[in-house]
Amino acid sequence: MNSTITSTQIIQASLRKRYAKERRFRFFGLLSILISFAFLIVLLFTIISKGLPAFQQTYIKLDVTIDETILGVTKDSEHNALYSASYNKVIKQTLTTMFPDASGRKQKRALKNLVSSSAAYDLRDAVVADPSLLGTTQSFWFLAKDDVDVFMKGKIDRSLPETERRIKDYQLSWIDALLAEDRLEKRFNTVLFTAGDSREPEQAGMKGAIMGSLYTMIITLLISFPIAVASAAYLEEFAPQNNRWVDIIEININNLAAVPSIVFGLLGLAVYINFFGVPRSTPLLGGLVLALMTLPTIIIASRAAIKAVPPSIKEAAVGLGASPVQTLFHHTLPLAMPGILTGTIIGMAQALGETAPLLMIGMVAFVAEVPQGFLDPATVMPVQVYLWSDSPERAFTERTSAAIMILLAFLVVMNLLAIMLRKKFERRW
Amino acid sequence: MTTAVGTLPGTTAATLESADPKPIIEPRSEFDIDISGTVGKPFVDNPKMQSRNCNVFYDDKQAIFDVDLDIGKNEIIALIGPSGCGKSTYLRVFNRMNDTIPICRVTGEHTLDGQDIYAKDQDPVLLRARVGMVFQKPNPFPKSIYDNVAYGARLHGLASNRSELDDLVEASLIKAGLFSEVKDDLQKPGTGLSGGQQQRLCIARAIAVDPEVILMDEPTSALDPIATAVIEELMDDLKTNYTIAIVTHSMQQAARVSQRTAYFHLGKLVEVNDTNQVFTNPEHKLTENYITGRFG
Incomplete structure (x- = not known):
């Protein structure tokens, strides 16, 4: 009896300690989650606050008199003549007419640089499409030059002395005049999604990188998924156990997952480009290299998923006379599919954000064209982020953040897809 | 107090005795009893399956020692014995399920209708269908209840069209005594059924392949008494068409369902006799000890 009381007391005394320990543990757990959450918020806030303005772009309305004498063409001119006429001069003429106070080469050049160089092309396309515009005066909305755009977004401080400002007083007066006439407007930046890369920030878009990433990911998926699942299934279900070679292969697969990604880039350079002659800078090549990098991730996840399939199900199938391959395809793989898909998406998300190995195989080049296939030169989204972040123009700062936002959006979409696929396969109990 | 010296592998009696001055467990006299051979009637006149000199090894460890046994046509034979005595391992010899365990090795002669089932040209897939x-x-x-039952038939191409398959599924479910309970829910998941229903579904699935022998490895050990009774009744119906070998932990179950009973002990077949005799007048001392509940 006496001893019972003592042990109860001992337990009671220790309980307080135990609960204190538990509370401490919970507190630290919560704290670490809050800290990481705070970092995430800070990260997202900086990216979004910097990147959001990039989704708007300033346009300038000009009333262009399409002067046949300046262009040197008539309504009846050949298509080629219409195409190669100097529309630049017309734009210049329009601006000079609007602001006759511009004097000297410097100011004249600054005047012309109110609008982007794409204005001449826009005008050309309009005239080529409809030659009857010749000789008339039309209103056009042209892309504003990046400096005007940056000013319109409030990034240039008017109160600074002129020498420290990118926009001089005379430019300010023109912008004010345009504003007074409602000739400046911020619109949604469709260029960002419809154009390839450009040296001019206002003409630069992500489409080339998005398509490049898409083509690259298709190749990566097509190559890594079947190979990885087949390897995982073989290693788990068919490979002899306690075999030295199998052990060596397993260890090396695990090691591959830890190899720095740039090494895969070197491997791709040596094997794919130098040995097999795959054209450089192409999504095909990028996909092949990233597939190498993704393989171990998918293999490891797939093996874990296959291992987790209850052996009773396999036994049931074998007991009914299913062959090992039938058991694999009818039962093991479908049941392991959610895990395999999760591993695949994690691997693909890694590949989507990978830059280092692509630097080695020439995908860091400046590519203005939007790639049309697997063999066109291309860049991918993270490389585009890197290229823009490296550009000196002020307007590229916000575009870099916008590019990151688009990249993150892609990742979110991919993860949603993964969750949907998981749900779909798990619904089969 | 008897001292257990030179006993069979796995003995802990000696350590138990030395550790505890007042043993709660009676000294395990069964370890002194000789089990050099099988007593009773291991052979029958009209065998469906035969096993001679069966030895099973896991790596170096031997699990089954020199077992000779016949499984008669359309009989239910019960394999009983304490845990770890090798009865499940022995059961799996008959459809080569042990093949799936890489370290497992089976020696001896095993036949189904006189054909060697371990012969090189014997296809394990065909064997498991039979x-x-x-x-x-x-x-x-x-998967759905329907797909569960249809799986084996689809695998072996037993039904040539949808209506034949429907009939086969229905017939199998009827034979397994499950049809009336699930006939409106054939497309519902098989995993949603109760434990007893699931086990009958598994029996229906096995029947659908139209086997000649059904091996049952403790089929009711996870079920409640009511579900167990249903399955025992079912086995009685099934024996008119099938030969059944059942491993069970429940001696009452062995007594209720089987015609012959084989008692295994530490990998050896101790006694095989008609069930009545085993439970009323066992020949071997070990069998008697086991069925009277002295150990097990």
């Missing part, structure tokens, strides 16, 4: 199996834990596939 010798079906029901497992300890109900293991329906995570």
